[in-house]
Amino acid sequence: MTDNLSQQPRSIWKWAVQTARLCCGVPDYDVYVKHLKEHHPDRPIPSYGDFFRERQIARYKGTGGRCC
Amino acid sequence: MQTVQVKPSPAGKILWAAIAIVGAWCLGVVALRRGEPINAIWVVTASIAVFLIGYRFYSRFINNRVLQMDPTRATPAVLRNDGLDYVPTDKWVVFGHHFAAIAGAGPLVGPVLAAQMGYLPGTLWILVGVVFAGAVQDFMILGLSLRRDGRSLGNMLREELGEVPGVIAMVGVLVLMMIVLAVLALVVVKALTHSPWGTFTVACTIPIALLMGIYLRYIRPGRILEVSIIGLVLLLGSIWYGAHIAASPTIAPMFDFDAKALAWLLIGYGFFASVLPVWLLLAPRDYLSTFLKIGTIALLALAIFLAAPTLQMPAVTKFIDGSGPVFSGNLFPFLFITIACGAVSGWHSIIASGTTPKLLASEGEARMVGYGGMLMEAFVAIMALIAAASLHPGVYFAMNSPGALIGTTVEQAAATISQWGFLVTPAELSDTARNIGEGTILSRAGGAPTLAVGMAQLLHGVLPGEGMMAFWYHYAILFEALFILTTVDAGTRVGRFMIQEIAGLIYAPLKHTESWTSNVIATVICVGLWGYFLYQGAVDPLGGINTLWPLFGIANQMLAAIALMLATVVTVKLKRERYVLVPGVPAIWLVVCTLTAGWQKLFDNKISFTAAAQKYADAMASGKLLAPAKTAEEMQRIVTNNRVDMALTGIFMLLVLTMVFFALRAIAKAWRTNHPTANEEPYVAVSSVAS
Numbered sequence: 001m002t003d004n005l006s007q008q009p010r011s012i013w014k015w016a017v018q019t020a021r022l023c024c025g026v027p028d029y030d031v032y033v034k035h036l037k038e039h040h041p042d043r044p045i046p047s048y049g050d051f052f053r054e055r056q057i058a059r060y061k062g063t064g065g066r067c068c
Numbered sequence: 069m070q071t072v073q074v075k076p077s078p079a080g081k082i083l084w085a086a087i088a089i090v091g092a093w094c095l096g097v098v099a100l101r102r103g104e105p106i107n108a109i110w111v112v113t114a115s116i117a118v119f120l121i122g123y124r125f126y127s128r129f130i131n132n133r134v135l136q137m138d139p140t141r142a143t144p145a146v147l148r149n150d151g152l153d154y155v156p157t158d159k160w161v162v163f164g165h166h167f168a169a170i171a172g173a174g175p176l177v178g179p180v181l182a183a184q185m186g187y188l189p190g191t192l193w194i195l196v197g198v199v200f201a202g203a204v205q206d207f208m209i210l211g212l213s214l215r216r217d218g219r220s221l222g223n224m225l226r227e228e229l230g231e232v233p234g235v236i237a238m239v240g241v242l243v244l245m246m247i248v249l250a251v252l253a254l255v256v257v258k259a260l261t262h263s264p265w266g267t268f269t270v271a272c273t274i275p276i277a278l279l280m281g282i283y284l285r286y287i288r289p290g291r292i293l294e295v296s297i298i299g300l301v302l303l304l305g306s307i308w309y310g311a312h313i314a315a316s317p318t319i320a321p322m323f324d325f326d327a328k329a330l331a332w333l334l335i336g337y338g339f340f341a342s343v344l345p346v347w348l349l350l351a352p353r354d355y356l357s358t359f360l361k362i363g364t365i366a367l368l369a370l371a372i373f374l375a376a377p378t379l380q381m382p383a384v385t386k387f388i389d390g391s392g393p394v395f396s397g398n399l400f401p402f403l404f405i406t407i408a409c410g411a412v413s414g415w416h417s418i419i420a421s422g423t424t425p426k427l428l429a430s431e432g433e434a435r436m437v438g439y440g441g442m443l444m445e446a447f448v449a450i451m452a453l454i455a456a457a458s459l460h461p462g463v464y465f466a467m468n469s470p471g472a473l474i475g476t477t478v479e480q481a482a483a484t485i486s487q488w489g490f491l492v493t494p495a496e497l498s499d500t501a502r503n504i505g506e507g508t509i510l511s512r513a514g515g516a517p518t519l520a521v522g523m524a525q526l527l528h529g530v531l532p533g534e535g536m537m538a539f540w541y542h543y544a545i546l547f548e549a550l551f552i553l554t555t556v557d558a559g560t561r562v563g564r565f566m567i568q569e570i571a572g573l574i575y576a577p578l579k580h581t582e583s584w585t586s587n588v589i590a591t592v593i594c595v596g597l598w599g600y601f602l603y604q605g606a607v608d609p610l611g612g613i614n615t616l617w618p619l620f621g622i623a624n625q626m627l628a629a630i631a632l633m634l635a636t637v638v639t640v641k642l643k644r645e646r647y648v649l650v651p652g653v654p655a656i657w658l659v660v661c662t663l664t665a666g667w668q669k670l671f672d673n674k675i676s677f678t679a680a681a682q683k684y685a686d687a688m689a690s691g692k693l694l695a696p697a698k699t700a701e702e703m704q705r706i707v708t709n710n711r712v713d714m715a716l717t718g719i720f721m722l723l724v725l726t727m728v729f730f731a732l733r734a735i736a737k738a739w740r741t742n743h744p745t746a747n748e749e750p751y752v753a754v755s756s757v758a759s
Contacts, residue, residue, distance in 0.1 A: 018157075020164075020292065027152055027155050048289070059346070060562075
């Protein structure tokens, strides 16, 4: 498992940013780009802005959400 | 209870023995000391010790024996890694995300209301409830979903119990959501009634969010941190400026609304917020509220540790007999439905089977995220209880009792509350109102204002300063209103999709979420449903919270009972019958609590909706008017509202009983079968998945 993130030394800052973004429904962009490069080299890589917009819309589609 | 796979070291044994002794000692002080007030630190220490022991021993037992989580087994995130929804993620990141998703207004409101019985009953229920019910539910549902491709609660119910109970649960979730939205919106209404300062700052969040939305979309796409800091500064500015608004004789009336007007404003706002594009209003508000929520919880913890307040509320008040002004009903069952989030909350089962199972990189991490996350939420509930119990009890009851009981002036309120045995002077009540920059503190039920006063006093104790108490009060109100309104927006959207899904079964074109017509129709239905209950709360003779909070509690605990029944069924289906009591006992307890509460809300002579409807119907028949109704139509509306609540209670009870029937049927069938029948996905070893 190369993309098990806990294996990599990471700064607390990066952890905080990643957590904060995930709380807003935006997953890690670098991980997504890495995933695309490894598994779908044929697909275009979206810019962070496009990636963010797509995720922003996707967050409020499902049944998930938050607690009372 | 300990399941030994690695033998604990002697030092470890000594450490756990020490934690147990300290915890038992603190708990003893909390529970047994009478007559003299105790310090909040005793409660905090006892809670931390209980959480540590519960986590170390009970969650480990569930992990190893009941769920049999296996770190060598590939999780959905590993198997279906798509870089977006299914992503193996660092466990601390998942923990943060999960906690931010489960923590909301619930754990802050319930314990504050329950403080009317004293701090002890609430504390004990939170501690016992979370260890044996709430955290068990969250962890087990997460574990089950992990083994089922991250499927949702509804899907798992359909697979394990059958199609019909699956659909019934879906309807139950929708009704629960409408009640949640109505009750939460009512908390905001109660906090903002005749408060120009509060109303102004909350209104400011709309232009601030729009600005943030445009910034994030066009100016600096995706810079969440940057825009959140800008938003926060603007928010703090609006709190500061709100003081000038409140002081202005010309502008203040423009932000001075009664409960009915605020209810209509919120209903209108809910409609627009959920049909506008999400990037414009909903998402930026969501970012602000998420960060502010975490920040404020941290601030509350810091304030409690630094201020170390004395609990002024008695350990147990006379209101355990069911005569309490905040909510009516005996300790059993009403304490257990009043504190839902914090002890056990059915809503979490939706999150534990939502995004979280799609992020975990290893089954071994489910325990920390599922069980540990819920312990954190229980700690938030304990802190809310401390904030409420550290207030002067007279102030607490003045804020939380309906005007019908304590009157509408500080003199009447002080006289009534002093008669109850909580000595307070009119001056103390008006001083408190003046200190927080409000005209009155009377009858502001709903938890948020009480917590805000508690927090303001704690923070003021740590950071004194002229006028700072009013700032902190409005900060706390703003933060609660902000994340409640975010829940209302997002909930209305989710509710709209659910309505479209259900309506689509009847008339297919309604299913299209891209169609404007069906969007608007479904949104109107959704807003209408929660709006009805919100408006009902705004005109309620007992102030609304008194009536609606029990309905919310019953509904939330009903969902928790359903989730725990699912966990019980699956435990039996896996042929692990010897552990059936782990999810089974809390499931039975919640079924008993919800059914008893429902029964009393239907048939009790004093506290039932039936009795309330009858009282107003009798008065109407003899041509009398009862407060707060001023006309015959208003009387009729109160009767109708209570009858609707009766019907709803009946539906909830029927729903619980139906689910009990289906669960027992599934259990009986699985018990007789001599091999496992649960629908788990097949085992795939982590080592066999190419990364």
